[in-house]
Amino acid sequence: MNTSYETIIIGGGVIGNSIAYHLSERYREGVLVIDKKYPLSGTSGSTQAWVWVHNKTPSSYAEFSMYSAELYPYLSRKIGDVEYKRTGGLSPFFNEKDRDKAKRLAESYREIGIKIKVLSREEVIEKEPSINPNVAGATFSKIDGNVNPFRLADMYMRAAKKNGIEYSYYNEVIDIQKKNDQFIVFSKNGEYTCKNVILAGGTWSRELGKMVGVHIPVNQVRGQILVTEPLKPFINYTISGMRQANNGEVLIGYSMEEAGFNRSTTLDVMQETANMAMYYIPDLGKAKVVRAFSGIRAVPEDGLPIIGKVPSVENLYVATMHSGITLSPLVGTLMTELLVDGDTSLSIAPYSIERFK
Amino acid sequence: METDVLIIGAGPAGLAAAFEAGSRGLDVVMIDESSRLGGQLSQQTQMVSMLPSQYPPMKGFELAKLLINQLHDFPVKILLNHPFIGLYQDGSIGVSDGKNVFPISAKKVIVTTGAAERAIPFLKWTMPGVMTIGAAQTLVNRDFVVPGKKAVIFGSSDFALDVAIQLKQVGVEIEGIIEESTKLTAQNMDKINLIKQASIPIYLNSFIKEVGGNGQVEEVYVQQDQEVKTFHADLVCVDGGRKPITEVFYQLDCSFSYQEKLGGWIPQYNERLQSSQEGVYLGGNAAGISFHGSILLTGIIAGISVCEDLGVLEADEANSLRDSLFKEIKIIESKQDDHLWLERMTHIENFLHPKLKNQFIS
Numbered sequence: 049m050n051t052s053y054e055t056i057i058i059g060g061g062v063i064g065n066s067i068a069y070h071l072s073e074r075y076r077e078g079v080l081v082i083d084k085k086y087p088l089s090g091t092s093g094s095t096q097a098w099v100w101v102h103n104k105t106p107s108s109y110a111e112f113s114m115y116s117a118e119l120y121p122y123l124s125r126k127i128g129d130v131e132y133k134r135t136g137g138l139s140p141f142f143n144e145k146d147r148d149k150a151k152r153l154a155e156s157y158r159e160i161g162i163k164i165k166v167l168s169r170e171e172v173i174e175k176e177p178s179i180n181p182n183v184a185g186a187t188f189s190k191i192d193g194n195v196n197p198f199r200l201a202d203m204y205m206r207a208a209k210k211n212g213i214e215y216s217y218y219n220e221v222i223d224i225q226k227k228n229d230q231f232i233v234f235s236k237n238g239e240y241t242c243k244n245v246i247l248a249g250g251t252w253s254r255e256l257g258k259m260v261g262v263h264i265p266v267n268q269v270r271g272q273i274l275v276t277e278p279l280k281p282f283i284n285y286t287i288s289g290m291r292q293a294n295n296g297e298v299l300i301g302y303s304m305e306e307a308g309f310n311r312s313t314t315l316d317v318m319q320e321t322a323n324m325a326m327y328y329i330p331d332l333g334k335a336k337v338v339r340a341f342s343g344i345r346a347v348p349e350d351g352l353p354i355i356g357k358v359p360s361v362e363n364l365y366v367a368t369m370h371s372g373i374t375l376s377p378l379v380g381t382l383m384t385e386l387l388v389d390g391d392t393s394l395s396i397a398p399y400s401i402e403r404f405k
Numbered sequence: 406m407e408t409d410v411l412i413i414g415a416g417p418a419g420l421a422a423a424f425e426a427g428s429r430g431l432d433v434v435m436i437d438e439s440s441r442l443g444g445q446l447s448q449q450t451q452m453v454s455m456l457p458s459q460y461p462p463m464k465g466f467e468l469a470k471l472l473i474n475q476l477h478d479f480p481v482k483i484l485l486n487h488p489f490i491g492l493y494q495d496g497s498i499g500v501s502d503g504k505n506v507f508p509i510s511a512k513k514v515i516v517t518t519g520a521a522e523r524a525i526p527f528l529k530w531t532m533p534g535v536m537t538i539g540a541a542q543t544l545v546n547r548d549f550v551v552p553g554k555k556a557v558i559f560g561s562s563d564f565a566l567d568v569a570i571q572l573k574q575v576g577v578e579i580e581g582i583i584e585e586s587t588k589l590t591a592q593n594m595d596k597i598n599l600i601k602q603a604s605i606p607i608y609l610n611s612f613i614k615e616v617g618g619n620g621q622v623e624e625v626y627v628q629q630d631q632e633v634k635t636f637h638a639d640l641v642c643v644d645g646g647r648k649p650i651t652e653v654f655y656q657l658d659c660s661f662s663y664q665e666k667l668g669g670w671i672p673q674y675n676e677r678l679q680s681s682q683e684g685v686y687l688g689g690n691a692a693g694i695s696f697h698g699s700i701l702l703t704g705i706i707a708g709i710s711v712c713e714d715l716g717v718l719e720a721d722e723a724n725s726l727r728d729s730l731f732k733e734i735k736i737i738e739s740k741q742d743d744h745l746w747l748e749r750m751t752h753i754e755n756f757l758h759p760k761l762k763n764q765f766i767s
């Protein structure tokens with residue numbers, strides 16, 4: 049087996065795989081993706097999977113997200129059907145007082161070209177008839193939607209493999225050393241050398257950073273998601289906290305908890321989540337919940353993505369963020385430009401790790 | 406709701422554990438997802454032998470009745486149609502009454518969730534008319550429904566032979582018993598003789614390839630050597646063995662290891678039938694698929710350990726009780742199948758060396 053590579057990507061979630069796939073469009077040899085488990089064992093396999101733009105702040109971050117959402121239809125044509133649906137996104141509010149806030153949000157987005165409508169009560173009910181009639185209004189954006197995260201990671205990977213990218217699963221990276229111009233990546237199953245290392249370890253980024261003496265301030269935020277039995281299609285939009293998947297299941301999740309790497313579920317949160325969902329869509333009270341799962345978000349200290357070169361260590365790169373499903377097409381594209389061309393077509397300066405200094 | 410002891414699963418092991426705890430004055434709550442006590446035992450019309458020494462041989466449902474009746478005078482609260490649903494943050498157990506989910510906070514929990522049948526897949530195995538052998542027995546004995554007119558049985562364990570005879574008694578024609586290996590897997594000669602007397606044909610070295618029919622099973626295609634035989638039947642009973650029901654243990658974050666004979670992945674426990682989780686004990690088929698005797702005995706041991714840990718039984722007495730109960734398990738298991746007993750011992754020795762633990766830590 050080969051042990052010498054041009055580039056090693058550590059982490060095979062949607063981010064690592066998107067980078068691998070986009071790199072494979074430019075050069076086909078010498079790329080290895082290593083994962084300590086299997087491709088969806090991390091956050092990418094336990095997510096809501098919205099491709100979500102509206103009500104992200106600051107508005108420059110919403111803009112960044114929008115560019116990624118715009119890439120999705122094109123991505124599906126290249127790697128295959130990932131069940132991407134641009135449903136439109138609806139964020140209801142139940143208090144008339146929130147209308148001003150919504151208007152301000154819409155205003156600030158207008159400047160950057162994201163169209164957000166502030167809907168009246170009647171307009172919301174017309175769009176989403178099953179919503180709680182006490183709704184006061186909603187913000188609405190056409191660009192929002194969702195995707196099947198399992199297909200997404202899988203299609204990235206298939207396309208990358210077809211283009212010659214190598215993979216090594218169940219192979220935890222335990223140390224990384226730099227010798228002369230080379231990295232030596234020590235893993236459970238052996239040692240590899242390479243020129244470039246990309247850290248795409250999601251919520252484990254802090255631990256990976258330590259191996260190369262770099263502080264990557266990513267914290268763990270748990271989210272619990274309920275899954276209903278398959279129901280006939282009745283939720284038209286991607287709504288705050290929920291979406292209906294192609295197979296009819298409704299995924300519901302609101303929670304944000306500090307629980308470290310513990311991925312268990314708790315009834316306290318499940319019951320809160322169910323109550324919240326019934327408040328939004330009263331008919332959900334009749335649905336049966338068939339399963340629940342937890343995911344651990346990788347949340348950088350200031351909430352924004354960390355993408356790009358690590359200036360203190362030559363040829364070391366990092367790409368980790370919350371909302372990686374939304375951002376994966378763009379992040380893969382930009383990281384490839386950075387590696388192959390040395391520069392990116394869209395500025396990633398705001399997301400540099402330097403900002404934490 | 407608060408209690409000393411919560412028992413999850415009201416089959417024979419749970420009932421036996423409830424008696425140990427209840428008869429020594431502990432408050433017991435016993436929940437079960439089904440609508441009646443006794444678990445699978447309640448519908449077993451066959452004789453159960455190899456019971457602990459205090460019980461004479463009797464039929465399954467009679468044993469269930471006896472175990473239920475002996476609880477009468479004790480503080481055992483029974484909640485039927487109450488499935489375990491999950492855990493609250495503070496560790497209390499979440500139970501559903503069909504409408505609401507509420508917490509039960511217990512000092513000790515005994516999990517006796519029993520076993521589920523394994524199915525064997527073949528082409529079109531999900532067609533109506535294909536069911537597990539246990540499901541066929543449930544239809545006959547519990548629901549008084551004859552599941553078909555002509556049956557093919559796939560598998561030849563003692564249990565499969567029992568059910569074959571029971572099906573025949575209610576008028577189902579048995580077209581054949583299909584067995585993949587070179588001989589019947591049943592151990593009990595009496596049962597094998599009954600099958601022979603009833604002239605039920607046995608096909609060794611053969612397996613079901615496919616079933617066919619218009620919306621339900623009408624034909625069964627059985628491969629034997631190079632030949633495919635067609636049987637006309639509307640019922641296929643699949644005997645794929647059983648596996649412990651372990652969801653509750655996963656939720657409770659217990660550690661596991663693998664024991665082939667005991668049914669695959671099973672929760673770890675020590676000689677006190679205590680799991681890797683403080684305060685969680687287990688017994689019955691959930692602690693490894695075995696015979697009726699061991700099911701009761703492990704349930705009793707779990708009950709005794711809980712009594713000891715809650716201070717209603719002296720350590721010396723608990724130890725000597727456990728010793729003699731384990732001797733009985735040894736007799737029962739090594740008499741029937743020596744490997745089973747050896748595996749159980751290995752499993753207990755492995756208590757501190759789990760194969761699977763902390764499954765929620767990512």
Ligand SMILES: Cc1cc2nc3c(=O)[nH]c(=O)nc-3n(C[C@H](O)[C@H](O)[C@H](O)COP(=O)(O)OP(=O)(O)OC[C@H]3O[C@@H](n4cnc5c(N)ncnc54)[C@H](O)[C@@H]3O)c2cc1C
Nearest residue numbers: 059061063084090091092095098221250271343371372374
């Ligand atoms: C409840 C919840 C809801 C979410 N909803 C959305 C949403 O609606 N929209 C959205 O865009 N995003 C959402 N997210 C976030 C999104 O899922 C993540 O941002 C995305 O999946 C991150 O992908 P990743 O590739 O960076 O991380 P991961 O998928 O976690 O991949 C990292 C990989 O690195 C591997 N790894 C780590 N350490 C090592 C090591 N030492 N050696 C080898 N391999 C290693 C891991 O095994 C893992 O496979 C949600 C997250 C959660 C938890």
